[in-house]
Amino acid sequence: MHLIKCPWCGERAEMEFTYGGDGTLTRPADPEAASDAEWTDYVYFRDNPRGPHEELWQHASGCRRWIKVRRNTLTHEILATGPADRPLEGNAS
């Protein structure tokens, strides 16, 4: 079971969290202006990297904040965590 550092509550067991997938997605600011291809990319296509992966989790049994987590998908190491509404600190790799 992962140990995930909630930026507020501290290190907590994975069972308190729910996974929210790729955290680099940004909903196009103007959906009307977005092309169909851009939209499809946003809804369906993913980088799915081997290695550091920036993703969203919700501390669902805790403070209920959505948070960003950079986690290595090969080793499960958690490299950084932070609030969801701003970029994570540190490099992606």
Added chain:
Amino acid sequence: MTRYSIFSLVRNGFGGHRDWPEAWRSPDPKPEYDVVIIGGGGHGLATAYYLAKEHGVANVAVVEKDWLGGGNTGRNTTIVRSNYMIASNAHLYEKSMKLWEGLSQDLNYNVMFSQRGVLNLAHSDPQLDAFARRGNSMRLNGIDAELLDRDQVEAMVPLLDCSDDARYPVMGGLLQRRGGTARHDAVAWGYARGADSRGVDIIQQCEVTGIRRDGGRVTGVETSRGFIGAKKIGIAVAGHTGHVAAMAGLRLPIESHVLQAMVSEPVKPVLDTVVTSGAAHCYISQTDKGDLVFGGDLDGWNTYAQRGNFPIIEHVTAAVLTLFPAFSRLRLMRAWGGVVDMTMDGSPIIAKLPVEGLFLNGGWCYGGFKATPGSGWVFAHTIAQNRPHDLNAAFTLERFGQGRTIDEKGAGPVPGAH
């Protein structure tokens, strides 16, 4: 090739088994092939086999970075079924089922396909409705299905807890009698031997590091054993689909997740049917060796580590014991994880890619093992004919943008939810 039979076995028995030949050769790669299949798992080997057998394309190499069948072919719960509701899924998996039914004979390799039935348990009235809907679809799609009531389920699976005060009481079930299990490793080995005997080169310990393109079309693969030219390239690398597609500059509607499976210590036969429960999130069967094999949900997050964690084991085991309280004193012997490529609608992609000569077979989610023969068959057709067979025409990459997803569970673009 020495044919395998009781006679050759007895003959060799007297000779101390010293005369059995290698099941497949280990050739050095040729400079160029008509088709290079990336991935020596069940799907890649089956594709090569059917390319040679059905389409006369034998100048084929299967390149495998490690050992044959070492990916998901050897890391699943061996269940075979075609109990799908959506027509395109149903027809594809039923094609596979029909191939399974003659596979041991076709390959001259006993894959131990055992049609012991796959039973989905219903725990509520709405679920029974949904099963009826699925069962009716199956039957109208030409597939066998039976809707069982609780008494019939109880008679079929005596150790199942069918009491009223269960947390998820059993209300009935959907049975596909032709479903069952097969010996997973044997499938890879049988196809490898079959493909090899038809001239396919199987190249193990050969990792693809790049896909070479000349303008809009592929010319071959860079590998740890040098460049191998190819007129066409088929990708069949479950667990690494996104990674290999990225070599050709493609991004996919796929996330990689880990699916765990586990076995108990072996016991004398106690469970003849494959039993699954959607509400409790588990499936369980007993192997010929006596192990109870069970599995359940994904761990839930993207991963390429063939490594799961304990909470899912805990959850799946709890589900198994809730259904089968008598198994409580058996022991968990082994648990393992396979990396499954989960698409955004829960169904695979078997299609030509936007790069000429490049073909993709991936994103099998939970369905990869059971699909092996059918998947190889339609993929071989797609590669050989340069167009999909009717059976895989719907499984395109474009379906996502077009809004024609094949979403058996209706879970939407949340790959972990399928």
Added chain:
Amino acid sequence: MVEVLPRRSALEGALEAGTFGAGGTPGLTLSERRRLAIVHVAGDAGDPAFTDAVRGRTGLDLPIEANTTAAGNGRTILWLAPNRWLVVCDGEESAALETGLRDALGSTFAAVNDVSQGRTVIRVAGARAPDLLAKGCPLDLHARAFPTGACGQSSLAKINVLVHSVDRGADGGTDAPILDVYVARGFALSLWEFLTDGAGEFGYTISPMP
């Protein structure tokens, strides 16, 4: 003012006073805290108008640090999230507390909700209290990690809970440590069953409903 209406606990009927489980000295006492006023407050901790208003009505500074509480005048404020708190009062009318807070906040961007009846609060007291919760809760409840005044939200027996470390006490105190478990009302009976079943090996006393 309406007359005092009959309020029913989610544990009514299940909470039966007595001593249960293994023999010897009971290691635990289980009880329900009744008639608490519990108000959920959401707002911007960085906005003085918000914090002042809460202080004005409760007499307490909002605990800004995660997993901490502020207590005094019979009231406790428990931290829930960077912008959320529970104000808990013993012996106060919840509607009055809710209205009072809302009035104090005026047009400040905040949300106030009386959630008194949506939560059940189970008090687990005694030397084995952390051991009992550890049977289903991944929080580290050791006194070093979870001292007096700490609070934490987590999962207990697959149910979301808020645990409040009311008092870790001194060594040997029979009632210490005292841990309050806040649970959604609908799950209260299920959690109670889990706790009483798990408490069997320690021996436990259920103290009567007040």
Added chain:
Amino acid sequence: MTGQPFRIAEGGRIDRAKPLTFTFDGRAYQGFQGDTLASALLANGVRVVGRSFKYHRPRGIVTAGSEEPNALVQLRAGGRTEPNTRATCIELFDGLSAESQNRWPSVDFDLHALTGLFSRFMPSGFYYKTFKWPAWMWMTYEKFIRHAAGMGRSPTVADPDRYDHRYGHCDVLIAGAGPAGLAAALAAGRTGARVIVADERCEPGGSLLDHAATQGGPSAPSAAADWIAQSVAELEAMPEVTLLRRCTVFGYYDHNMLGLLEQVADHQSQSQSKADPFQPRQRLWQVRAKQVVLATGAIERPIVFAGNDRPGVMLAAAARAYVNRYGVRPGNRAVVFTNNDSAYEAALDLAAAGVAVAAIVDCRAEGGALTETARAQGMDCLTGYAVVAAKGGKRVTGVTVMALAEDGDAGGKVTGGRRAIACDLVCVSGGWNPTVHLHSQSRGKVRFDDAIAAFVPGESFQAERSAGAARGTFATAACRAEGAAAGGEAARLAGFGDTPPPAPSGDEPRQAALAPAGAPLWSVPQAPGGHGKRFVDQQHDVTAEDVALAVREGYHSVEHLKRYTTLGMATDQGRTSNVIGLAILAQLLGKDIAAVGATTFRPPYTPVCLGAITGRETGRHFAPTRRSAMHPWHQARGARFVAAGMWLRPQFYARPNEAMMDAIHREAKHVRQHVGMVDVSTLGKIDIQGPDAAEFLNRVYINGFKKLETGRCRYGVMLREDGLVFDDGTVTRLSENRYLMTTTTAHAGPVMAHLEYHLQVTWPELKVHVVSVTEEWSAIAIAGPHSRAVLERVAGGIDMSNRAFPFMGFRQGAVAGVPGRVFRISFSGELAYEINVPADHGLFVWEAMMEAGGAFDIIPYGTEAMSILRTEKGHVVGGEIDGRTSADDLGFGRMMSQAKDFIGKHSARRPGLVDGHRQQLVGLTPTDRKTRIPRGARIVAEPIGQVPKSGAATPVGMIGAVTSQCYSPNLDTPIALALVERGRDRHGEILYAASPVAGITVPVTVRDPVFIDPQGERLRG
């Protein structure tokens, strides 16, 4: 009852004052407190304890620990029976009963052993080559295969024992309490760190317990015994140290989470267990450790030779443990076969205990450090020799030895004359494998150490380090030093103890005696003309010949070898066989062992009881149960409950002698004619506050919310971002900036997370707070023509008139004196209201309303009647909102606002969602107005004939599916909702509802989905 002919008169860690009686295969024996079942069986001269998996060969006891491959028994009977239990790990208790496995009729005479006669035709993988013809026979072949396989028997009734779980946290976790582990625990514990020490055996001390020097006791004090006792006493006095006995660290998972299995009561007799019914049988720990010390010791490995599976062939260290620790002679006359010095220690201990040592066969040409000592004691030491075969059937009667050729490679070549040596015990030692399992599970690398010919821990990945024999250090003093250093370092890294401990003593001299001189000997080849089976994996009957065959057939990878031969896949997980198999493979391929590679170790280290993994959360407690405040009332009125997510909801309230369907139809009819009440507390309720609340609602619903007035409700539909329908519900504007949203029961959680996601991630600039208030409010829907009249009696303060309180209106006010909320909304299509009151008052208000409704013949109704009512009204629920339907499919197309963006809008425009072939919601009635429309029926355009059961049929084109169906008691006809291709254009058409699984097809007429009151006069009246 027999005596214990092989019991040594004194010594050992058993309590001769406490004799225990047990039975094996129905026969009674006696042992002592402190015995294992294995030691007690040996004491009684029982040698054959089981039969092997494939050939059913008689098998005896090989080890004295959890690595045992052979001595698996069926322990206990009835609901507590437990298959495949290692006799070497079962602590003897009074009344224990065990049976041998995999034999019929008895372990001494097993008919299945006849398969052994055909073993030459059953090499590895033989089943892949045969049983293929005729194809239809496979299921029959398989039946026999299945019955011959398997080991013990599963219980067939529920387990009467209880299991518990606990989460643990510590600064330092130490796996193993041998010399290294105890030293580590002392070093870490003294810093004040929180320490957990777990050891799988019943007492700390590890391998020291097996040594003669540790036995002592009061009459013969020993330094080792004193050290163990003092260490344990000190540890137990430390408040922050937890010492767990009988507790195996079985798994090392991500982020330093370890799984421990504590066998709390397995060693107790039934009467002892009964004395404390609250004690669990086993407790599973999930421990999060800051730092870990692995002091898991090493496991001796055998050497492969012909007949090496004969009962009486045993590991040397095991024989040593039996004589020293248990006071049992495992035989009378022993041959010791070794490639290292450790077996000499065993030989000396055996001799001291009165076992004649017929010979020490040492494959090393020069012998080792203890060879001269042994010779000095008169032992015949044959250096440069190997045992080529063991003779005997159900017990070994002697061995044949031959000289090893000097030019022999690591596989050995035997030469010269044969010498037969009679014996009834063969003690084998092929060297030691450090137990690197947990290190490997933690993702640590292992490397092959040529000096000890074994895998040792390499680089760590997580916060762990190995100490002692687990890292290839065998001398006791060095183990203790290494343990102390590791424990100190672990505590320091966890924040305790300032002074850095001495550097880990990686260069401590190993007990040189244990390092075999020259190349290790893995397997002894057949003597010329020999044909005895040479077992690598005893439990699975995998021989050296099987390994060779696999290699010959091209299965060269370790994984292929394992899977083709099943080597190492047995319940012992190849503890004593994997490395040997690997070595033989390497020899055959002409590669180094390191190049062939080790397989990755995965949890669990030893098999873990499923009940313990599950703990208490099984059966009725598999998932928590959620109950509304009115639950006790429903229960008292005989409601049958149905699970809705975690909630239990009343399905219907049958009257005495009333059948289920009758009750449901009565309830549904009664509501339309009179009045009824249903508990809808389970619907999700979300309080939404803030100046941007209306804007937020506008973005998450397809329809507009900015114009909703205070005091009014509006129905809303939400899409997922892929354009398909997510959920529906109502929104009420409570005040200027405050709204109450309701969701379906099923989606309450997901909708809340969805709202939080968009507020926190997508639009953090919006000033909105969302708070779930589902649990705060009990919700009661009252429906039917008399609902207004009933409410007027209990909510007199609210003007209920149609004008003052119209449809989709909202009022606050007292209901039965309780301040509450009243919404005039209708799910049934009747005049209806929903009342919310704080949950502690829910039952009171429910009762008050029931009482007030008495004059109007009010009834409670359940989810079934509710479902009929909504189907009659054409309202969609889960069957229709199944994640594949668009808003337009369900008839909400015109609700989709063109004036604003909302979640899912862009996707909803995609061609696949707007093309003309989509299935649309319609109503169906059977053309004869009588025949029930089958559940889950598919809609076809033409009548179909009999559909055959299996796959031969030609597929039939389907144009739709029934999504909900019922008999409508109010219309006196069966009705259904369905999704049908271009359904809205087909009103009036006759189609067919086909249910091959039910064996019927019903002609149906397509119509509008609203069956009752399409103008909405009733609900607005």
